[in-house]
Amino acid sequence: AGHFSMKLLWPLALVSIPLAFVGGYLKLPNHVLHLLLGLVLWGSAWRFLVRPKEETVFCNPKRSSLFATGGVLGLLAGLTGTGGGIFLTPWMLWRRWAPTKTVAAVSVTFILLNSISGLAGYGLSAQSFPQVGWNLVAVAIVGGWIGSRWGSRHYSPRWIQRLLAVVLLIAGGKLIFIP
Incomplete structure (x- = not known):
């Protein structure tokens, strides 16, 4: 619905x-990383x-900030088995x-x-x-598509942020409690 920004996505x-x-290739002991990231997600949810x-004033990020953010979050995405959108x-x-x-809109594509x-x-x-992995991939794609359509057309920014809080609570709990 016209909300996507390639200008934000491509450097990320x-x-x-x-x-x-x-990050997906590496095999690291993740228990400490998962605990810390889970707590960060819970703080974000709070x-x-x-x-x-909804903020009304926005700043154009420097390209270097987008590159740095993309790098850090890409590595975290691979290490944690997420798409990085929760960060x-x-x-x-x-x-x-x-x-x-x-x-x-940018986060869905990033993920x-x-x-x-x-x-x-x-x-x-x-x-x-x-074995169940490919089924989860399909569900994630369909869910992302449905969520992006409904979110862009039917829900207010405040409602989307509250839903984001619920997703962050679930993702944080998964990182902390599920090995």
Whole structure:
């Protein structure tokens, strides 16, 4: 519905895609990383539950900031087995890089690209891909498409931020409690 911004996505994706591949390839003990990231996600969720609001003034991020953000979040996406959107979306909203609906549109594409790259790295590292994995990939794609359509056309930014808080709580809990 016209909310997508290639200007925001391309610098993020250019660096995040190769680093998501590296993160997916690496085999690291993740328990401490998962605990810390889960707590960060819970803190992010709290902020969106307590003060959900749509900013009205936005700043154009420097390209170097987008490259750095893409690199860090791409690596985290690969290491944690996520698409990185659970980190990118709150970061972009806090930094006021774009309105909520634009952030959501950019994040959906970011997640898809990093997920494909991370899965490729994971597969090349000779780790076995779970049998149910392809079903989850299909569900994630369909869910992302439905969510982006409904979010861009039917829901207010405040409602989207509250929904984001719920997603962050679930993702944080998964990182903390599910090995």
